[in-house]
Amino acid sequence: MTWVAGVRTVWRVVEDGEFYCPGCGGDRCYQRLEGRRRLTVLGVPLLPRGTAVPVVECSFCRNRFTLQTLGAPTTVRLSLMLRDAVQTIALAVLAAGGTESRAAREAAVDSVRTGGHPDCTEERLLTLLAVVSAEGREALENELRAALTPLAPHLATVGRETLLRDAARIALADGRYLAAESAALAEIGTALALAPTDTERLLTEAGQGV
Known part of the structure; x- marks a missing residue:
């Protein structure tokens, strides 16, 4: 009789949900698996051999990944984060430069519409700005960091630079940067x-010819 022994991992599902699958390159359902390793003889599990490293298994491609994979936002979530970031940036730039300029207001509305709020109006944007500004400058700065800091790690450099250029476009709609606008744009760059x-290079390039 030939005795065949080995170590086998028995997995169990502890959680499921939706994640961005690196293997598929898109949003998929997943199962989070925890496993226990056992010594087996002829396929029969006998002695325990500790626990296995938890994994995430894609329900579509069946590939398994580390739990860190769940830290990446789904494409839907990333789209919402980007939409909120664009709106918050527009509010921050308007707050720094003032709302007296029609050109600046129109540039901000255009940015927010393009960024994912197609129904945005000037009245709606100014109402949001009034609500946030009523809580003070620090509250707006906190909103800016809360919107941009979690987003930045998931954007390529070109994407982060595009957001800053768009912010500069709003600031420059009515002429050269004001001191408060330069400070706000620098803060946006830091958060990104x-x-x-x-x-500094991006803002200088954007301001050339103004």
Whole structure:
């Protein structure tokens, strides 16, 4: 008789949900698995051999990934984060430069519409700005960091730079940067994890010819 022994992992499902699957390149359902390792003889599990590292299994491609994979937002979630970031940036720039300029207001509305709020109007944007501004400058700065800091790690450099350029476009709609606008744009660059030298370069390039 030939005795065949080995170590086998018995998995159990502890959670399920939706995630961004690196294997499929899109949003998929997943199962989070925890496993216990056992010594088996002829396929029969006998002695325990500890626990296995938990994994995430894609329900579509069946590939398994580390739990860190769940930290990446789904494409739907990322789209919502980006939409909120664009709106918050527009509010921050308007708050810094003032709302007296029609050109600046129109540029901000256009940015928010393009960013994912097609029904945005000037009245709606100004109402949001009034609500946020009523809580003070610090509240707006906190809103900006809350919207941009979690988003930045999931955007390529070109995406983060595009957001800053769009912010600069709003600030420049009525002429050169005001001091408060420059400060707000620098803060946006920091929240987007751009180096200060890169932020300065991008803002200089955007302001050329104004």
